[in-house]
Ligand code: MD3
């Protein structure tokens with residue numbers, strides 16, 4: 001394994017590390033895990049979005065998503081009238097997606113490791129932008145080639161109420177507030193649980209303004 005430059009937590013005492021909160025059998029919430037490097041992340045994110053702008057993709061059913069999306073890494077998640085899938089090309093530019101910067105892949109790797117998932121090397125980072133009112137209905141993530149790897153998420157900007165459901169759409173959901181800098185890791189049996197995000201409320205985040213950005217790191221290919 002290549003050495004990580006994201007060794008911020010390596011020489012800290014355990015009690016100084018962000019605490020891990022178990023939210024499912026194999027799911028963990030790391031409150032504020034990304035805060036120590038968030039000022040470095042924001043310009044990196046801006047550069048990705050300059051090369052691959054956020055856009056409102058169309059679902060197979062013909063509806064425009066309220067969430068704006070883009071990607072970096074080898075594969076990016078897309079949707080259009082012909083379906084949901086991963087693509088190595090950004091349909092907007094016809095070019096490969098921007099590379100996934102090391103600071104992002106390392107952050108995801110370290111978060112996964114903290115949650116007990118060794119050797120997580122994501123090949124895809126989906127960037128979701130929520131403005132007030134935007135939401136994500138309950139769904140499962142099934143477009144990845146394999147489900148053995150966890151999914152790691154990073155929340156930035158305005159808070160969101162995350163819905164963590166069961167294995168059937170109508171199972172009762174837990175509501176978990178996700179705040180700026182929080183990271184969540186979903187693996188194993190929890191990987192195929194239904195989940196969603198309630199409509200984002202109005203507000204101003206000091207660094208991101210009136211929006212929430214969520215990054216999800218995946219092994220898609
Ligand atoms: C739980 N995004 O992009 S992050 C998605 O906040 C998505 O933007 C939400 O759901 C967001 O597909 C939630 C987290 C997430 C991603 C995948 C999961 C949670 C998950 C897969 C299984 C269980």
Ligand code: FE
Pocket residue numbers: 139140141195
């Ligand atoms: Fe999802």
